[in-house]
Amino acid sequence: MSTQAPAPSRREQILKEAARLFAERGFHGVGVDEIGAAVGISGPGLYRHFPGKEAMLAELLVGISGRLLTGGKRRAAEGEGAGRTPAEVLDSLIEGHIDFALDDRPLIILHDRELDRLRDTDRKLVRSLQRQYVELWVEVVRKVYPRLAEAEARACVHAVFGLLNSTPHLGRPGALPGRAATAALLHRLAMGAFDGAHGADGAASEPKGRAAVDEESARGS
Amino acid sequence: MSTQAPAPSRREQILKEAARLFAERGFHGVGVDEIGAAVGISGPGLYRHFPGKEAMLAELLVGISGRLLTGGKRRAAEGEGAGRTPAEVLDSLIEGHIDFALDDRPLIILHDRELDRLRDTDRKLVRSLQRQYVELWVEVVRKVYPRLAEAEARACVHAVFGLLNSTPHLGRPGALPGRAATAALLHRLAMGAFDGAHGADGAASEPKGRAAVDEESARGS
DNA sequence: GGGAGTAGTTAACGTTCACTAACGGTACCG
DNA sequence: CGGTACCGTTAGTGAACGTTAACTACTCCC
Numbered sequence: 001m002s003t004q005a006p007a008p009s010r011r012e013q014i015l016k017e018a019a020r021l022f023a024e025r026g027f028h029g030v031g032v033d034e035i036g037a038a039v040g041i042s043g044p045g046l047y048r049h050f051p052g053k054e055a056m057l058a059e060l061l062v063g064i065s066g067r068l069l070t071g072g073k074r075r076a077a078e079g080e081g082a083g084r085t086p087a088e089v090l091d092s093l094i095e096g097h098i099d100f101a102l103d104d105r106p107l108i109i110l111h112d113r114e115l116d117r118l119r120d121t122d123r124k125l126v127r128s129l130q131r132q133y134v135e136l137w138v139e140v141v142r143k144v145y146p147r148l149a150e151a152e153a154r155a156c157v158h159a160v161f162g163l164l165n166s167t168p169h170l171g172r173p174g175a176l177p178g179r180a181a182t183a184a185l186l187h188r189l190a191m192g193a194f195d196g197a198h199g200a201d202g203a204a205s206e207p208k209g210r211a212a213v214d215e216e217s218a219r220g221s
Numbered sequence: 222m223s224t225q226a227p228a229p230s231r232r233e234q235i236l237k238e239a240a241r242l243f244a245e246r247g248f249h250g251v252g253v254d255e256i257g258a259a260v261g262i263s264g265p266g267l268y269r270h271f272p273g274k275e276a277m278l279a280e281l282l283v284g285i286s287g288r289l290l291t292g293g294k295r296r297a298a299e300g301e302g303a304g305r306t307p308a309e310v311l312d313s314l315i316e317g318h319i320d321f322a323l324d325d326r327p328l329i330i331l332h333d334r335e336l337d338r339l340r341d342t343d344r345k346l347v348r349s350l351q352r353q354y355v356e357l358w359v360e361v362v363r364k365v366y367p368r369l370a371e372a373e374a375r376a377c378v379h380a381v382f383g384l385l386n387s388t389p390h391l392g393r394p395g396a397l398p399g400r401a402a403t404a405a406l407l408h409r410l411a412m413g414a415f416d417g418a419h420g421a422d423g424a425a426s427e428p429k430g431r432a433a434v435d436e437e438s439a440r441g442s
Numbered sequence: 443g444g445g446a447g448t449a450g451t452t453a454a455c456g457t458t459c460a461c462t463a464a465c466g467g468t469a470c471c472g
Numbered sequence: 473c474g475g476t477a478c479c480g481t482t483a484g485t486g487a488a489c490g491t492t493a494a495c496t497a498c499t500c501c502c
Contacts, residue, residue, distance in 0.1 A: 010449085025337060028249030031489060044491070045450050053490065112390065113334060116246060152406060155397055159387045159410050166383025169333065170376050177372070185373060185418060189380050192417015193410040231479090253460060265461070266480050274460065 011049050013039045015063075018056045023106035023168075027057055027117045057114060058122040064100075064107040065129035071096045072136045079140075086143035093137060094164070094190045098183050101167045108165050134158070145198040156197045160190050232270050234260050236284075239277045244327035244389075248278055248338045278335060279343040285321075285328040286350035292317045293357045300361075307364035314358060315385070315411050319404050322388045329386050355379070366419040377418045381411050 008016075017038035021030040032053055036042045050056050075096055079089035101108050115126060137157040142148060148156065164186055238259035242251040253274055254264045271277050296317055300310035322329050336347060358378040363369055369377065385407055397403040 026247055026249055026335075028247060029338065032491085033489090041450065043452090044493095047491075048449055114247075117250070151397055155391050155403065155406055156410060158390045159384045159407065162387030162390065163380045163384040163414060166380045169379045169383065182376065185376055186380065188417045188420070189377060189414040190417070192420065193384060193414040195417060196409045196411070196413015197406060199409070252458080262480065264481090268461070269479055 010039070014046060014049055015056060015060060019060050019106040019110060022057060022060070022114060023109040027053075027114045054117070054119065054122075057110070058118055058126075060107060060110055061115060061118065061126045062122065062129070064104065064111050065126050065133070068097070068100060069129050069133045069136070071100075072133055076136060076140065086140055090137075090140045090144050090194075091187075091191075093140060094160075094187055095183075097161070097164050098186050098190075101164050101186070102179060102183060105168050109168050112161075112165065134161075141194065145194060147198060152197070156194060160193055163189055163193060231260070235267060235270055236277060236281060240281050240327040240331060243278060243281070243335060244330040248274075248335045275338070275340065275343075278331070279339055279347075281328060281331060282336060282339065282347045283343065283350070285325065285332050286347050286354070289318070289321060289332075290350050290354045290357070292321075293354055297357060297361065307361055311358075311361050311365050311415075312408075312412075314361060315381075315408055316404075318382070318385050319407050319411075322385050322407070323400060323404060326389050330389050333382075333386065355382075362415065366415060368419060373418070377415060381414055384410055384414060 014035065018030075018035050021035060021038060024030075032046055033043045035053075035056070036044075036046050046053075046056075050059075072093055075092040076089055078084070079086075079092065084092075111130075115123060118126065134154065134157055138150065138153045141153045141157060142150065145153070167182070167186070170182070235256065239251075239256050242256060242259060245251075253267055256274075256277070257263045257265075257267050267274075267277075271280075293314055296313040297310055299305070300307070300313065305313075332351075336344060339347065355375065355378055359371065359374045362374045362378060363371065366374070388403070388407070391397060391403070397406070
C-alpha cells in the first residue's frame with residue numbers, strides 16, 4: 001500500500017545503481033559516467049555525493065558487512081536471552097543470511113568478489129567485520145556440532161556461505177517456484193551440509209530424520 | 222625429445238600466470254605489462270603468443286569449462302558402463318569437482334567470476350559448456366533423489382557448486398589439516414547438502430503450480 | 443533582493459591501458 | 473653465407489578513465 005518510500009535520497013539511489021553495475025561488470029569494468037547515467041545525472045556530478053569511485057564501493061561493502069554482523073549478533077543475542085537451543089540459533093542465522101542473499105543479490109556478489117579493490121584502511125575494516133561474522137557462526141556451529149574442530153567448523157561455515165551466496169547463479173527468470181520456496185530449499189541445503197560435515201553417526205541435537213539414501217559410507221578420499 | 226611431460230611452453234607459462242593474476246585482481250585490474258613481467262618478458266611480447274588480453278581469458282575459461290565437462294562425462298560414462306549406482310556416480314562427480322577446486326583454485330575463481338568479460342562468441346561457448354556440465358549433474362542428482370523437481374535439482378547443483386568452489390575463501394595457511402582432509406570435509410558437506418534438500422517433507426513446495434504464497438514478501442520491488 | 447548552500451553542467455587534465463610499429467638477435471637449414 | 477621463422481625489445485598511439493576546475497541554475501532564508 002502506501003508504504004512510505006522515504007525519499008530515496010540520490011545518495012542511496014547512486015549506491016543502489018553502483019552496486020548493480022559493480023556486480024554486473026566488476027568494479028574496474030564500470031565507469032563513473034555509467035553510474036551517473038544510471039541515476040539520471042552524468043559523470044562528475046557524482047562527486048557532489050562521494051569523494052570518489054572507490055568510496056562508493058567502500059560504503060557498499062562496509063554497509064553489507066556491518067548489516068550482516070549486526071543481524072547475526074542480534075539473532076545470537078535473542079537466542080541467549082530466550083531459552084533457545086544452539087540449533088535454533090543456527091537456524092535463525094541461516095535464515096537471516098538467506099534473506100540477505102535473496103534480497104540484496106548485488107551486494108552479496110560484491111561482498112566476496114570486489115573486496116580487494118579497496119584501499120588498505122577500508123579493506124581491513126571490511127575484513128574485520130567479515131571475520132567477526134564468521135566467528136559468530138563458528139561459535140554457534142560448534143555448539144550444535146561439538147565434534148567439529150574449530151578449523152573444520154570454520155571451513156564448513158565458509159562453505160555454507162558459498163552455498164547460500166550461490167543465489168546469483170540461479171537463473172533470473174522463473175527458475176525456481178518463488179522466493180519462499182527458494183529460501184526453504186537453501187535452508188534445507190545448508191542444514192544438510194552441516195549435518196553431513198558432522199559425520200554419519202550419532203548427531204544428537206537435531207531431530208531431522210536421516211532420509212536414508214544408501215551410500216556405501218566412507219570412501220571419502 | 223621423448224619426455225612428453227615437462228614442456229612448460231611459454232604459452233602455458235603465460236596462461237598460468239595470467240590465471241593467477243586475473244583471479245587475484247580481476248581481469249580489468251591486471252595490465253598486460255604485469256602478465257609479461259610475471260613470466261620474465263615484458264609487455265607487448267605477449268602478443269607473439271596471444272592475439273590479445275581477452276584471448277588469454279577466453280582460453281582459460283574454455284579450458285576449464287571443457288575439462289570439467291569432459292571429466293564429468295567420463296565419470297558418468299564409467300558409471301553407466303560398470304554397474305555403478307547413481308549415488309556412486311554422484312560421489313564420483315563430487316570427487317572430481319573437488320579435485321578441480323583444490324588443484325586449480327585460480328581457474329575456479331575465474332570460472333564463475335570473470336565470464337562476463339568475454340566477447341559474445343567466447344562467452345556463449347563457455348556458457349554452453351557450463352550448462353552441459355550442470356545438466357549432467359542434474360540428471361544424476363535426480364536419479365539419486367527422485368523426489369526433487371528438475372528446477373529444484375538444478376538449484377541444488379548450483380548451490381553445491383557454490384559450496385565446493387568456496388575453497389578459495391578458506392584461509393591460506395594451515396587452516397585445514399591438509400588436502401585430503403579438506404577434500405573429505407567438502408565431500409561430506411556436499412553429500413549432506415543433497416540429503417538435506419531431499420529429506421524435507423514435501424508439504425511446502427512440490428507442485429509446479431503457481432503457489433501464490435511466494436510473492437507475499439515482494440513489496441517494494 | 444541578496445548572499446549562501448546545494449546539485450548539476452561541460453571542458454579539460456594527467457594517467458593508464460591495450461595494442462601496434464619498427465627493429466634486433468638467435469637458431470636452424472640449405 | 474643468405475634466408476627464414478621465431479621471440480623478444482623499445483617507442484609510440486589513440487582511447488578511456490578518474491578526477492578537477494570553472495561555471496550555472498535553483499532553493500531557502502533573513
